[in-house]
Amino acid sequence: QVQLVESGGGLVQPGGSLRLSCEVSGFTLNYYAIGWIRQAPGQKREGVACISASDGRADYADSVKGRFTISRDSAGNTVYLQMNSLKPEDTAVYYCAKSGIRICVGEYEYTDWGQGTQVTVSS
Numbered sequence: 001q002v003q004l005v006e007s008g009g010g011l012v013q014p015g016g017s018l019r020l021s022c023e024v025s026g027f028t029l030n031y032y033a034i035g036w037i038r039q040a041p042g043q044k045r046e047g048v049a050c051i052s053a054s055d056g057r058a059d060y061a062d063s064v065k066g067r068f069t070i071s072r073d074s075a076g077n078t079v080y081l082q083m084n085s086l087k088p089e090d091t092a093v094y095y096c097a098k099s100g101i102r103i104c105v106g107e108y109e110y111t112d113w114g115q116g117t118q119v120t121v122s123s
Contacts, residue, residue, distance in 0.1 A: 001026035002026040002098060002112045004023070004034075004097065004098060004113065004114035005114055006020060006021065006114040006116060006117040007020070007117060008020040008117060009094060009118045010118075011120045012086055012121055014086060015085060016086050016121070017082070017083060017085075018083045018086065018119060019080060019082050019083070020036070020094055021079075021080055022079040022080070022114060023078050024077050024079070024098070029074050029079070030074050032098050033052045033098075033099040034050065034079045034098060034099070035048075035050035035096070035097050035107070035110060036050070036081045036097075037094070037095045037096075037097055037110070038093065038095070038119075039092055039093050040093075043092070045107045046061060046063075046092075046107065047107035048061050048068065048094070049070040050099075050104035050105075051072050051104075052102060052104055053102040054102040056072065058070045058071075059104050064083075067083065068083050068084070069081070070082075079096060086119075086121045088121045088122060089121075090119060090121050091119060091122070093116040094117050094118075095114050095116045096113075096114045097111075097113045098113075
């Protein structure tokens with residue numbers, strides 16, 4: 001019954017912004033960490049950002065620090081990823097995923113995944 005649904009991806013020019021949304025159901029959002037993970041063609045999965053349930057702290061990959069912001073709206077059962085100053089290397093399928101615990105986990109250790117949303121950064 002756990003479900004995560006991403007939305008908000010699309011095509012943007014370098015330097016542009018997108019806001020991804022992850023709507024969750026089937027569990028209490030504040031009890032589990034939620035991560036954003038991306039996978040570009042020919043690349044491994046890369047953990048982009050994660051927000052913990054315990055204290056709401058956010059962790060980011062070095063490649064996106066200062067540009068991306070993860071946030072949580074418990075009342076709306078939604079986790080967001082605000083992406084600013086987008087670069088072509090940000091192009092990937094972005095997934096939101098639920099951890100089995102309150103804290104963030106590695107990109108291969110999440111228990112439930114959304115279907116992904118494509119983000120393409122190109123001029």
